[in-house]
Amino acid sequence: MELTRLSAWEMKELLKKREVSSEELVKAHLDKIEAMDKDLNAFITVNSEAAVQTARNVDKKIKNGEETGLLAGIPIGIKDNIMTKDLRTTCGSKMLEDFVPPYDATVIRKIINEDGIVIGKTNMDEFAMGGSTETSYFGITRNPRNLEVVPGGSSGGSAAAVASGEAALALGSDTGGSVRQPASYCGVVGIKPTYGMVSRYGVVPMSNSLDQVGTFGRDVSDAYLLLKAIAGFDPLDATSSKRSGIGFSLEGEDFLKGLKVALPIEYRDLKFSNFEGIQRLYDDAVKVFENAGAKIDYVSLPYLKYALETYYIISTSEVSTNLSRFDGIRYGHRTDDYETLDELYTRSRTEGFGEEAKRRIMMGTYALSAGYQEEHYKKALKVRTLIKQDYEKTYEKYDVILSLASPILPFKLNSLVNSPVEMYMSDLFTVPINLAGLVSMCVPMGDVGGLPVGMQITGKRFGEETVIKAGLGYERAVK
Numbered sequence: 001m002e003l004t005r006l007s008a009w010e011m012k013e014l015l016k017k018r019e020v021s022s023e024e025l026v027k028a029h030l031d032k033i034e035a036m037d038k039d040l041n042a043f044i045t046v047n048s049e050a051a052v053q054t055a056r057n058v059d060k061k062i063k064n065g066e067e068t069g070l071l072a073g074i075p076i077g078i079k080d081n082i083m084t085k086d087l088r089t090t091c092g093s094k095m096l097e098d099f100v101p102p103y104d105a106t107v108i109r110k111i112i113n114e115d116g117i118v119i120g121k122t123n124m125d126e127f128a129m130g131g132s133t134e135t136s137y138f139g140i141t142r143n144p145r146n147l148e149v150v151p152g153g154s155s156g157g158s159a160a161a162v163a164s165g166e167a168a169l170a171l172g173s174d175t176g177g178s179v180r181q182p183a184s185y186c187g188v189v190g191i192k193p194t195y196g197m198v199s200r201y202g203v204v205p206m207s208n209s210l211d212q213v214g215t216f217g218r219d220v221s222d223a224y225l226l227l228k229a230i231a232g233f234d235p236l237d238a239t240s241s242k243r244s245g246i247g248f249s250l251e252g253e254d255f256l257k258g259l260k261v262a263l264p265i266e267y268r269d270l271k272f273s274n275f276e277g278i279q280r281l282y283d284d285a286v287k288v289f290e291n292a293g294a295k296i297d298y299v300s301l302p303y304l305k306y307a308l309e310t311y312y313i314i315s316t317s318e319v320s321t322n323l324s325r326f327d328g329i330r331y332g333h334r335t336d337d338y339e340t341l342d343e344l345y346t347r348s349r350t351e352g353f354g355e356e357a358k359r360r361i362m363m364g365t366y367a368l369s370a371g372y373q374e375e376h377y378k379k380a381l382k383v384r385t386l387i388k389q390d391y392e393k394t395y396e397k398y399d400v401i402l403s404l405a406s407p408i409l410p411f412k413l414n415s416l417v418n419s420p421v422e423m424y425m426s427d428l429f430t431v432p433i434n435l436a437g438l439v440s441m442c443v444p445m446g447d448v449g450g451l452p453v454g455m456q457i458t459g460k461r462f463g464e465e466t467v468i469k470a471g472l473g474y475e476r477a478v479k
Contacts, residue, residue: 003028004165008074008222011168015062015073022055022062022073025168026117029075033120033166039147042160044080044138045088046120051075058115070229071116077167079158080121081128082213083202084108091204092124092136092154095332095352105202106237107171107213107230114229119167122157126354127323128173128206130154131181131426134417135356142413145187145452149410152182152426155216159186162216169226170216175207176311177405177430179214180442184405184454187444189223189471191215194461195437196241198227199234207318208239210311210434220443220471221250227464241462248465255473257293261286262398265298266305267429274409277448282404285445285455288477289402299398301390304432306383311431312424313367313380319357320364326352359420388436395460400470403429405442405454429456439464443471 003025006014014020030048037043058073078084081091083101085108090096104112111118125135133141133156143151144164151160155172159182162170172179174192183190192214205211213230217223232245263286290296326332328348335347353361367376394401406426416423433440438461442454455474459467 004032006168007219008168008217008225011074012072018062022058022117023052025073026051026055026075026119029119029166029168032164036144036164036166039142040144040160040164040166041139041141042122042157042164042166043077043120044090044092044123044157047087047118050087051117051119054117058117061115069114069116070225071111071114073115073117074168075117075119076111076226077120077122077158077161077170078108078118079155079170079172080124081173081204082107082171083204084118084121087118087121089121089204090138091128092126092138093352093354093357094137095326097137097333101202103202106199106234108202110230110232116229122155122161122170124157125154126357127204127319128154128175128178129319129356129360131177131423132411132416133157133182134413135354137354140413143186143410146410146450149412149451150185152185152406152410154178155214156182158216159183159188159190162186162188162218169222171226171230172214172216173203174212174214174434175210175315176434177427179216180405180430180440180454180456181426183216183442185410185452187452187454189217189220189444190442191223191227191468192433192440193227193231193464194241194244194439196239197231197244197246197439197462197464199232199237199240201234201236205322207315208322209318210315212434220441220468220475223441224250224468243462246464250469250472254293255469256289256477259289259294259400259470260398261289261294261296262299262394262401263296264301264304264401264403266301267403270407274448275407278404278407278409278453281445281448281453282455285474286402288474292473292477297398299394301394303383303386303390307387307432307435308424308428310380310383310387311427311435312363313376314384314435316360316364317367317377318364319360320368323353323357323361328352356420384435387432391436391438391460399459399466401458403456403458405429405456409448409451409453433458437461439467441467441471443474
């Protein structure tokens with residue numbers, strides 16, 4: 001039995017029966033990291049000693065017949081922009097190369113309280129800016145399905161860790177698709193919950209109004225398990241909703257029967273490389289829903305065509321504000337080569353940030369600058385409202401919206417690094433959902449040319465149960 005290929009639920013069952021120990025599980029995953037991560041580079045920091053000790057503590061609780069938590073004994077990877085007390089948190093940047101937080105993020109406290117095992121911190125695009133995990137100061141992450149292509153981003157390390165068996169579950173963050181797109185590229189399940197469902201306290205912000213912590217698993221049930229553990233109201237997060245928290249059974253059949261499904265007409269005639277093969281998989285997936293008794297209609301969401309531009313104006317504006325604190329004085333890398341205060345600021349930021357971070361800081365600063373704020377930032381906020389209204393009207397009649405997670409296949413390493421606009425297009429299907437604050441999940445549909453492709457299932461705000469059951473129904477139907 002290969003322990004690292006078991007589902008989290010299977011691990012839970014074996015632990016309950018005492019057929020395997022938590023220590024055995026953790027050591028098996030650490031061995032997998034040791035064997036594979038030289039090639040994958042999915043982890044920035046491995047939490048070996050603490051993970052083994054935590055596992056031994058869990059084993060003691062099980063042996064003594066004590067009650068254990070929802071995640072007891074399960075090895076979990078944590079994206080490296082989520083604060084972990086006494087464990088380095090870098091955001092994939094030289095700016096925070098040696099930063100060790102003095103406290104845990106709320107989601108980490110919840111994982112610890114549920115006896116989960118933090119096995120390490122996963123690689124990511126610098127400050128979560130990117131769609132390929134190629135902008136990390138700590139080197140690129142490779143896709144375990146094909147080492148010559150990207151795993152997606154910015155949570156590529158978490159997706160690669162789960163896909164490879166280096167972690168059973170993983171946390172990521174999703175600002176414009178950074179959980180769902182790498183889930184699609186690595187052939188795993190990724191859930192971006194409703195904005196406000198999961199606390200952002202202790203998550204280093206990229207874009208406050210868009211950032212959301214999400215979960216990875218090798219199947220829908222696993223991704224749900226981790227989401228269930230971390231969801232819920234947090235008084236430390238002003239954006240946390242008191243409606244948050246989930247807990248529903250995944251037992252039952254016919255989750256797709258009678259489901260009212262909308263397909264955006266705006267996505268029908270897109271032209272991308274390999275899109276025909278991707279479209280065929282998507283059409284087949286829609287037929288699965290239809291054959292299972294779902295009701296399928298095409299709908300129009302007219303403002304979707306403005307979503308990408310709207311997203312990049314709003315997100316980069318918030319990036320510009322959030323990253324201004326990293327100046328070499330208050331926070332972050334400080335240059336050794338300066339004489340004046342201006343030189344200290346300039347050289348610290350020049351040395352500390354990579355090219356993509358600098359690009360987005362400049363874009364956001366421009367959008368917020370005097371004379372342009374009204375034309376760009378404020379107009380983008382108005383369009384965001386119109387996009388939200390498009391979705392609200394759709395959910396008056398429909399339960400979920402289906403689309404692709406990405407319009408392109410995982411691309412070759414270094415092929416789009418110097419073509420940022422082309423890379424931004426990979427977010428075409430995901431960014432509108434963040435703008436509207438909706439719940440969305442990526443589930444694998446199959447392969448094109450040996451590379452994974454994912455479908456995106458999107459529901460209304462706090463519609464997690466509907467979305468997850470729809471994904472589970474599809475998953476069961478195609479197995």
